[in-house]
Each structure stands twice: as structure tokens, then as C-alpha cells.
Amino acid sequence: NISGNYENMEVMNSVNLPEEFDTYDPKENSSLLPYLRKRSEIIEIVGARDIIFALSQLGVCAAFSRVTNQRICFLNGSPDEVIRSLFYNKNNDSLITVSVYGSENFSALRCRTTRIEYIRRGKPDAGFPLFETESLRWPGFVEFDDVNGKVLTYSAQDSTYKVFDLKNYTLLYTISDKDVQEIKISPGIMLLIYSRKKGYIPLEILSIEDGKRLKSFRHLLHRNKKIDFIEQFNEKLLVKQDGENLQILDVTNSKITEVSSNEFVTPSAFIFLYEMQLFLTFRNRSVSVWNFRGELVTSFEDHLLWHPDCNTNSIYITSNQDLIISYCKAEPDDPSSEDNACSINISDILTGKCMAKIKAGNLCKQKSSKFLCTPLEALGDITSLYYDEEREEIITGNHQGLIHVWSN
Numbered sequence: 001n002i003s004g005n006y007e008n009m010e011v012m013n014s015v016n017l018p019e020e021f022d023t024y025d026p027k028e029n030s031s032l033l034p035y036l037r038k039r040s041e042i043i044e045i046v047g048a049r050d051i052i053f054a055l056s057q058l059g060v061c062a063a064f065s066r067v068t069n070q071r072i073c074f075l076n077g078s079p080d081e082v083i084r085s086l087f088y089n090k091n092n093d094s095l096i097t098v099s100v101y102g103s104e105n106f107s108a109l110r111c112r113t114t115r116i117e118y119i120r121r122g123k124p125d126a127g128f129p130l131f132e133t134e135s136l137r138w139p140g141f142v143e144f145d146d147v148n149g150k151v152l153t154y155s156a157q158d159s160t161y162k163v164f165d166l167k168n169y170t171l172l173y174t175i176s177d178k179d180v181q182e183i184k185i186s187p188g189i190m191l192l193i194y195s196r197k198k199g200y201i202p203l204e205i206l207s208i209e210d211g212k213r214l215k216s217f218r219h220l221l222h223r224n225k226k227i228d229f230i231e232q233f234n235e236k237l238l239v240k241q242d243g244e245n246l247q248i249l250d251v252t253n254s255k256i257t258e259v260s261s262n263e264f265v266t267p268s269a270f271i272f273l274y275e276m277q278l279f280l281t282f283r284n285r286s287v288s289v290w291n292f293r294g295e296l297v298t299s300f301e302d303h304l305l306w307h308p309d310c311n312t313n314s315i316y317i318t319s320n321q322d323l324i325i326s327y328c329k330a331e332p333d334d335p336s337s338e339d340n341a342c343s344i345n346i347s348d349i350l351t352g353k354c355m356a357k358i359k360a361g362n363l364c365k366q367k368s369s370k371f372l373c374t375p376l377e378a379l380g381d382i383t384s385l386y387y388d389e390e391r392e393e394i395i396t397g398n399h400q401g402l403i404h405v406w407s408n
Contacts, residue, residue, distance in 0.1 A: 015358050017368075017375040019069050021403040023054050023062040031079050033102060036060055042397020043313055045386035046086045048095060048116050052386075052395060054403050059083045061097065063119050064403065066391065075114070075124045082106060087144040091167045095119065096130065098142060109136035113169075130169055134162065145185050147274060148208045152183060163190075163211065173211035184232040187274055189214065191232035199223055201230070203237070205251060215251060228266040233279065236292045240266055248294055259294035269312055273321045276349070280317075280324070284308065287324065289349060302354040303347045304329050306382070313384040317349075324349055325394065327382045328357075342380055344394060344406070358394070358406060378404040 024039045036058050044055040051072070052064045059082030061075040075095075076083060080102030087096040094113045100106040114127030135157045136142060143152045144166065151164040161175040161183060175183075175192070184191040185208065194202040200218040207214055221227070225241040232238075237249040246259040267281035267288075278297060281288050285305040289298035306327045307314055314327040323346055330341040343359040363375040373381075381398040388395060394406040 015362060015406055015408055016364070017371070017378060017404055018407055019066075019403075019405040020368075020371045020373065020378075021052070021054070021062075021064045021069075021071060021405075022372070023056050023060060023401040023403065025071070025074075028074060029060065029076075032060070032076060033080055036076070036079075036082070039401045041383040041399040042401060042403065043384055044086055045313075045384050045395050045397055045403070046088050046095070047386055047388045047395070048088045048093070049390070051116060051120060052388075052403065052405075053086055053088075053095060054397055054401075055083055055086055056401050059099070060401075061086065063124070065120070066388075066405075072119060073122045073124050075119075077112070077125055084109070089113065089144075089166060090146070091149055093117070094127075096144065107137050109140065109142055111136075111142055131164070143185070145208075147187050148185065150185070150208060152185065154183075163208070172209075175206075175211065182230075184230070186232045186234055186272075189232070189234075191230075191237070193230055196221070196227070201227070203230075205232075217251070217254075219249065229270075231270060231272075233272050233292065234274075240264075242266075246294065248292055257292075257294045263296070264290075264294070268309070271312070271315075271317060273317070273349070275321045278349075280349075282312070282315075285329075287326070289352075298350060298352040300324075300347050300352040300354070302328075302331060302357075303345050303352070304331055306342055314382060316385055316387040318387065319389060322349055323347065323355070325385065325387050327385055327396070342382070344379070344382075344385070344396070372400070372402060373398070373404065378402070 026037055029037050040056040040058040042054050043057050046053040050066045055061045061083045063072045065072050081099050083097050083099045085098045089096055093116045096111055096113050099110050111130040112127050113130055114124055118126035131153055134153050135155045140156045141154050149166040151166055153162045159178040163172045165172055179195045180192050181195055182193040188208055190206045190208050192204040200220050202218055205215040222241055228240040228242055230239050235250055235252045237251055239247045245261050246264040248257040267283040269282040271280040278289055278291055285308055287300055287303055291297050306329045316325045325346050328343050328345040343357045345354055346356045347354050360376055382396045383399055384397040386395045396404050
């Protein structure tokens, strides 16, 4: 556990950069469309046992082995394939790629699953397509739910939602209703948000397993105020309208808790911590932790995010949900740091205390002969971040399409 290793911040003084991987290879990618052959930033990193997958902004995905420390293969199966997102399916040890294709004007999502074992052998083409019967043209989508082991697809063509089993991809049930505007998924349940009426919004809660209706109700709204968000977390419903208080509704007894709009300002992103019964909010580079009584649990003492848009690709929450690892910038009142000083910070979610950080002062300024970046340059340019909990290594990507492994 990372918390066991990083209890003392001095431990991070010995951090080093043992490996650098490159997603750019003009020779290997010569068959791709011309614009896919350029260097581009890493937007997503996914780990699966001893393999690191890195996805670039342009849609090129590469797999790297931590056993041989070499690139295994690229996952783009055709010259016009642009991979949009990755999902590691622990249920059957496979990687799912979601792609668009030039031959379809990049307008329809296509999913493919490939066993990790095939990728390890350098055979990414041994996988097979998923959800071929579904029309996933924009604004259609596919969403993978690791908590419940489900896949949700939406076909805009016929306003149909479908739920599949993540273990074997069999169809479980279908929801066809043009009035359903959005679906939110929580452990065990789904929230159906219907078209807004004059003074209220109709809502339904379904069982995630079989789609059976568990509860149907209306939530009253201020008529002329836009809805900032509606979020579902187990039996709690969070509703916020523009300029109004946050309402936390317990759907089991209809009790509403309100949090003043001065205290709770609409965030740009949420992360729900199911194990801890808490939720994180992200706004203007800051992270806060709240409970479902509407109380602020934690304000972090040293965790100012580097990316102002709260890009969650450069944030990692450990599986037991006790630590947050983020790419951060120096606090404005920190006298020991320059204006553009950056670091990788590891903080305790419950206390807000900074447990450890990787910062410029601890790093070697010399470049390894086999690397394109010095450790200092690697730290100064991070676009995505992942933590390998088995190997206890932090993995980052940058604007050049390079992957760096940070170990203790």
C-alpha cells in the first residue's frame, strides 16, 4: 500500500525515473493516416498487470511491457482507426477500445475487446468487436460500469438504452423511452432522469441487475432556474439549480438536506467514493471532500491542481479510496517554490494532509543517455497520470507522447 511506503515525505527524496517509453514511431506507424503519425500528448494511461497502455490525443494507442521494458505493439487495427478511450475489464482480463473510423467520417463508436494475453504476445488483432448491432452514432455513447459489472449503450437513432453484462457482453434488458434525458449509475441501481416539466422533474430508480422499477417520484424545481446537475449516489440524490442551495434528497424517506449556495458552489467534476460514503468535488484547481449530510469533510492543505480544467486524467484515487495522487502546482503563498513549480502530490483524503510529493528539488537534472527527457523535464510536462498499485509506481505521460515511470 502506497500509504505504508510514503508515510515520511523524506522517502520521496530517493525517487528516480527508471523507464521512459515512446508512443511515437514513424516507422511502425507509417501505414496510419498522415495526421496520426505526429507526436501528440498522452490523454489516458491504463495499467493491466505487467502492461501499460497509453493513448494519445490523436487516437494512437501503444502497449508496453514492464517485464521487458519495451513496446509490445500498437493497437490501431487499421490506418483510419482513431481510438477514443480505453477500459480494462478485470472480469475477463481484457482491454476494450472505443474507436471511430475515417471511413465512417469519425461519427460512429466501435468497440473491440482483446484478451491481455493476446496483447502480451503482440497479437492485438486477435480480439473481436462488441455491440455490433448497436447504432452508436453521435450523440450515442457507450459507458463501462466497473462497480456493477455492466455496460450501458445509448442509440440516439431510436432513443434506446441497453444494459449488457460486462463479463460476457450478453444483453440484459432494454429501455426505450424518448422522454429519458439521462441515466446515472450507482452501486446496484440506475437513476432515470426524464424531460423536465414546468415545476418538477420526473425520476425513476431501477435495479441495475434486471431493470425493474424500484421507485418512481417527482422532484420539485424552481421554475425559471436551469439545473446545474442531478447526481445519484446509492439512496442519496444531489440536485443543484443555478443560484440555489444544493439539495441532498434521501429517496428512501424523502428527507431533504440543504447546503447553502455560498458554501457549495457548482463544481466542474465529481468523483464518488463508494467505499468511504463521501464524494470529491473539483473546481478552479481545488479539491474538496463532502459527506452526504452536506458537510465539508476535507480541504487539502497542499493540493492545488496543475490543470485549471480539473482534468481527471491527471488524478488517481487508490482502490481503497484513502489517497489521492495528482499533478499539482505550488501554492501561491509557498515561499520555497517558483511561480511555475510543479509536483506530483500524494494526499490523505480524510485528513487533507500531504503525505509525500515528487518535486523538482529532489530530481536529477541529468538526462539518461537512453531517454529523451531529464527527470526535471518529465516532471514539468505531465498530461496524464496513473498509479500502478501492484508495482507501487507512478506512471505519467506528456505532450510529446512519452511515458515516464516513477519509482521509489
